[in-house]
Amino acid sequence: MKEGWEAVIGMEIHAQLATATKIFCGCAVETGGEPNSNTCPVCLGLPGALPVLNENVIELGARAALALGLEVQGTSIFARKNYFYPDLPKGYQISQYDKPFSANGTLTIMTSERDASGHATEWKPMNIHIQRMHLEEDAGKNVHEGLPDVDKYSYVDLNRAGTPLGEIVTSPDFRTSWQAYDYVNHVRRALQWVGASDADMEKGNLRCEANVSVRKIGETDFNNKVELKNLNSVRFMQKAIEFEIERQIAAHEADEPVAQETRLWDEKNNQTRVMRSKEDAHDYRYFPEPDLQPLKVTPDFVENVKARMPELPDVMRDRFMETYQLSYSDASQLVGDRSFAEYYETVARISANPKLAANWILGEFTRELNSSGKTADESLTTAEDLAELVITVEAGKINNNQAKEVFAEMFATGKPAAKVIEEKGFEQISDTSAIERIVDDVIASSEANVAAYRGGNDKLFGFFVGQVMKASQGKANPKVVNDILRHRLVG
DSSP, X not given: OOTTEEEEEEEEEEEEOOOSBOSSSOOBOOSSSSTTOXXXXXXXXXXXXXXXXOHHHHHHXXXXXHHTTOEEOSEEOEEEEEOOOXXXXXXXXXXXXXXXXXXXXXXXXXXXXXXXXXXXXXXEEEEEEEEEEEEEEOOOEEEEEEETTEEEEEEEEOSSTTOEEEEEEEOSOBOSHHXXXXXXXXXXXXXXXXXXXXXXXXXXXXXXXXXXXXXXXXXXXXXXXXXXXXXXXXHHHHHHHHHHHHHHHHHHHTTOOOOOEEEEEETTTTEEEEEEXXXXXXXXXXXXXXXXXXXXXXXXXHHHHHHHSOOOHHHHHHHHHHHHOOOHHHHHHHTSSHHHHHHHHHHHHHHTOHHHHHHHIIIIIHHHHHHHTOOGGGOSSOHHHHHHHHHHHHTTSSOHHHHHHHHHHHHHHOOOHHHHHHHHTOOOBOOHHHHHHXXXXXXXXXXXXXXXXXXXXXXXXXXXXXXXXXXXXXXXXXXXHHHHHHHHHTO
């Protein structure tokens, strides 16, 4: 960012709540399917059809709110948000306005600036004020085909209309694109962790919008903001914000107006482009939804939801650091995903070696997951089987290189460690007397090298280790070999 300027960024996230059916009717929520096949008179907006609130939306909405540090409100009111697009069949969206489902949250995230290659530098905590998370229904989807002005056709698919959303709105607390990037990733993880949303941006069940303006450092007034809409990946969002910051600074310095408008990210040309002028709240003519009663949520309901929620990731991270003596970096990586964290804790508990378990989970296990595109709970190797391998390595029955080969076979086939070790003939010889006989034979056949070693050529120690390992076909326990050789070579 150009010196002397700062960005002012607020974020809006639309998270699809993970219900089986829509928010106000019984139509299925699913990705794909024949266009307009999951519809009924309610989500088609037909005259006389009345909405009925899906109770599971309240449960998942409360989970999301609690995971983000929001206060669930005792009373919230649904409202009609009036606007006219082809994918909004009623001509309005049932949303919430002045009395949202939850409000006034403080969320602490870890954020870092990045170097030119995108690598994080120093991670620091940052407090974000979340103004609200309200409940609403999604619109349908417009599908376009053909080239502009040449046989271009548009179609409307209303399968998505009526899907339940939680819209999460922050204060304009962000000053860089990377802070916004880290925030969205934090929210995605939190929603997935508590089961409130799949939060998969590729499938469209989490979408984010950024409201971006710039001002001179030291100024307190806000300039016109631009809404960046339909951002379908966190990286595209970061790039769009970065471009918009530079575009607006250049406009201000040239005394050109910055219009309050909605813009899209043009991935092909790496720039934002105008979509439409930006509406204000009064343009939507909000008024209370006459067909729905105010939503009442009791403190007992909130406490029951809280009691059924899993341990939150930040709490688990701190516990891992305290209980297992892990570094902040290792603990943070381990709680990046709930199934991954639970997998680690099982390995740590069974192996009774939390640090070695973390090394294997963050090393070989992560490498295999990344190359296969699997998650921890999709792995053929159970946490119990990996714990068995960790115990075997710690006991010195196989060396690290053998263990890596064994694990690769375990991950590919699902076989337990003992079976793979047996098949590969890898189990080490740790019997002292057997190794002593091999060492004695090696020393007896290497008199010149023995004399040179005893004469001060310490580098020859590796030669003796290699000869013993060769004679044992790689099965001798290296630690035992080293101990016996040092004793024997003293003379």
